[in-house]
Amino acid sequence: MGMASNSTTFRIVISGYYGFRNSGDEAVLRSILLALKEQGKRANVTIVPIVLSNDSALTTAMYGVESMPRMHPASLWKALKSADALISGGGSLLQDATGKKTIPYYTGVIKLAQWLGKPTFIYAQGLGPVNSRAMFPLISSAMKKSSYISVRDEQSARLLRNVGVVKQPIDVVPDPVMGMPLPDRQTAWKAMEQDKPVIGVSVRFWRSDRQELDSIAAALLKLMNERDVHIRFLPFHTPDDVEASRYVHNLIVPHLNKASTLEIADVEDDPQQMLLAVSQCDVLFGMRLHALIYAANQRIPLIGLSYDPKIDQFLERIGSEAIGSTEQLNADQFTTKVMQLLDGKDKWKTDKEPYISQLIEQSQKPAQQLIQFLRQNISR
Incomplete structure (x- = not known):
């Protein structure tokens, strides 16, 4: 050599x-x-x-x-x-x-x-x-x-x-992704400007009966009808997560009656571009482990849905717990939690900073x- x-x-x-x-x-x-x-x-x-x-x-x-x-x-x-x-x-x-x-x-x-x-x-x-x-x-x-x-x-x-x-x-x-930086080319992916809070959503197929996605759609719909927000679906595994996102999207649209909006983001395969997309959210709700890790990496308030012990294990390391699981998600609790995070973003960041900084270093x-x-x- x-x-x-x-x-x-x-x-x-x-x-x-x-x-x-x-x-x-x-x-x-x-x-x-x-x-x-x-x-x-x-x-x-x-x-x-x-x-x-x-x-x-x-x-x-x-x-x-x-x-x-x-x-x-x-x-x-x-x-x-x-x-x-x-x-x-x-x-x-x-x-x-x-x-x-x-x-x-x-x-x-x-x-x-x-x-x-x-x-x-x-x-x-x-x-x-x-x-x-x-x-x-x-x-x-x-x-x-x-x-x-x-x-x-x-x-x-x-x-x-x-x-x-x-x-x-x-x-x-920690997972190596805790140490991943934003891309040098920060203009490579750019979200449309929004006049309302952006809720990043990462979903995946898990149950054969799609009950978990039905529950997520109901929870998101309740949130969107109580507060004007923009839902940005972030597919972490293409094409499967695009289809899962579209499934939830299509359940919501016929019943949406306020000024809230939603989209399925088209982010290139480069993971740093997805990290950039996550960084432009106000709150992130995720099933995918790495969606939650991306959010923590960028100090974005996050909510996890448990489908695997690895979700609970990561949330525990940042002093949090899952809002629900693929077996049960309460729409009222979800809506309350998202609004708490939107109204208390600075407090969340202050509370979680010691956990996150340590994970990044380690x-x-x-x-x-x-x-x-x-x-x-x-x-x-």
Whole structure:
């Protein structure tokens, strides 16, 4: 690898749920890349990333990095063989709620890197749920041989201890997206000027009967009929969230009888542009975890709807709790809460600032630890 301008260079493969046009996961990747660049600069280290992606061309175009197909064995082998280390994460990679192949795939990538003699780093992962005990040995084996482990909540750390990872240190750190900055090109996405408060809304499909979206539509309609607001749907995972947003939108429109308005925002795939869109809201209501993280990042008062423990775990870290769940959302309570936040934005920001500032600072720790390990253990 050699030296470049007196800066030591390391090639790092990054494995995660990338290249699927999910704004939250793309934000994780962007945040990891920015943290590695920033911490590398401080340590006089240059990190050359190789991202395993579902859409290599998209990933290369979006981030300007080398990318390999995540499901192509020869490409995976080539990437790991040429690298100095592997990052696995962040995001919710080690869980079996989305399918039985998820954990075997991600632990398989980790084990292959270890078999090739490459140090592996678990980067701010959220683990679970793991419903099949048959997955425990896969997780335990991959973790026990990793050089550094960090998870994004205490529940993930407990799960690792329960599957047998008992001797290795485990850092509990924030989601990497807490450290993501706004884009340099702040004019790339610009909202239409509004003469009323803007409520950002991030929804997703969850229940097969759509009851959660019906309840959200009822809650938003009550709010819009009691106070003039502008609802801005923010689809974090296209095209699915666009369809979910349209479903709620279409339920509201026939019954809207005041001056409130609504739109489905068309934000480009770059996660920093979505962060910019969130920053232009007065309050954000979200089902997606990263919609809530974006809002916290930008000190936008937020309300979370729980569909997964990771929502409750994040809200707890900023001293909040969910307004409801996919099983139950009270329209009166929702409306009251939104109006309280609109009228008390400054107080919310003051109350939450200590939590948020700490999370932003701690979000850099995995990158710091990785670069320190590389400098101390890989000779040039």
